Amino acid sequence: MRLELPANTERFGANTFHHIQKVFELDGGYELDEEFSSPFHVIEQISRGRLFEIERDMAIIIPVKNERLRLLEGVLSGIPHDCLPIILSNSKRDPVDRFRMEQSMVDTFCRYAKKRYVIAHQRSPELARVFQDGSYPHLLDQEGLVHNGKAEGMLAGIALAQLLGKKYVGFIDSDNYFPGAVFEYARLFSAGLSQSRSPYSMVRIQWQSKPKIVDSELFFAKFGRVSRITNQYLNLLLSHYTGSETELLRTGNAGEHALSMPLALLLDYSAGFSIETYHFISLLEKFGGVMPSPFPEVMKAGIDLYQMESRNPHLHDADKGDDHIKEMIEYSLGVIYHSPVCPENLKKEILQELQSGKIIGKNAEPVSPRKYPALVNLDYEAAGRSTDWQRHGNFIPA
Ligand code: GDD
DSSP states (O other): OOEEEOOOOOETTTTEEEEEEEESSSOSSSSSGGGGGGGGOOOOEEHHHHHHHHHHHHHEEEEESSHHHHHHHHHHHSSSSTTTTEEEOOOOOSSSSSHHHHHHHHHHHEEEEEEEEOOEETOOHHHHHHHTTOOGGGBOTTTBOOOSSSSHHHHHHHHHHHHHTOOOOOOOOOBBBBBBHHHHHHHHHHHHHHHSSSSOOEEEEEEEEEEEEEEEEEESSSOHHHHHHHHHHHHHHHHHHHOOOOOOOOOOOOOEEEEHHHHHHHHHHEEEGGGHHHHHHHHHHHHSSSSSSSOOOHHHOOOEEEEEEEEOOOOOOOOHHHHHHHHHHHHHHHHHTTTTSSSSHHHHHHHHHHHTTTOTTTOOOOOOEEEOOOOSSSSSHHHHHHOOHHTTTTOOOO
């Protein structure tokens, strides 16, 4: 792969937020070009060997809820062979057992591809045992099962990836129509992560475009309504502390993202669709230097956050309705609003945005989504000793 090096960065405590990087060539060539060792180069060539090294150690977590099987199969076909897919499903079990259908499709696919995989149902007792045995009750609801929600499935996926010894975790939604785009995201994850000299790094994808039909013509929109609003308020938060206006943050809601495992285990998380915005808030709260950091070693090593623009258009099942969009906006702005690092003037602007957009009532405050403490608090040794999660049919170990 050949990538543009990020031209600008913003530093916030131990965090380095890199400007969007453009992909020049999805394939960077077999030979390494000497010119890239020059200190003046502006393009980075990442060798295939380095990409493969990371992919071998990466789990790609695919959250699924009642998606078409054909879409999920397409997503699987786009995942590089060496990455381990972890399918975390919250699909219906009755009247028709959609999860069983997913299991059967994934199993057949992976047999043909001779590929290892993991599949688990979010609400299965076997998955819940990991969190019971690991003394991490936060993810469990009153029934003792993993809470519903996309973030909750993602957290369960991270814990499984850690149990299986993976060093990186990436996330790709299961409703993607283009396997080529999925393949690109996975490659961008490894290209992005390969740039960091710190053990703590994250890559977030900004879609090159999201095609829509407008007046019977294809229109290649860049930002959706939710991203536009979330990015605006994240940038205002950053500007408040740096004293300079910025537009650097473009990936506030990036569903497609990857983390090095040491960082994935240290961040706090928030529920449902606020998870991606909350990554930034957790980074600022824990490592921004505004509040004392519980992890001084991370403050020394630093954290790299890369934002990369994909080349493929992103086409997914978009018709989830206005209420879904409004809920995503409220949750995203809610985690900014309720953070102790959010200044009063920004809180007022958020209230105005939500009230004028009729997303919340006139005198209401935005929801404060449930929070989950860092997954480093899970006792992986105790969780790994229980064999339930490995034996049961819901969970096929790699
Ligand atoms: N395991 C699990 N559990 N998966 C879920 C759940 C759940 O409760 N709810 C949804 N999913 C899966 C869906 O099947 C899909 O693959 C993925 O999570 C995203 O859900 P969508 O409902 O399709 O979300 P979206 O397309 O509106 O939003 C996506 O893109 C946003 C960026 O524009 C999500 O990835 C957002 O988190 C992201 O911010």
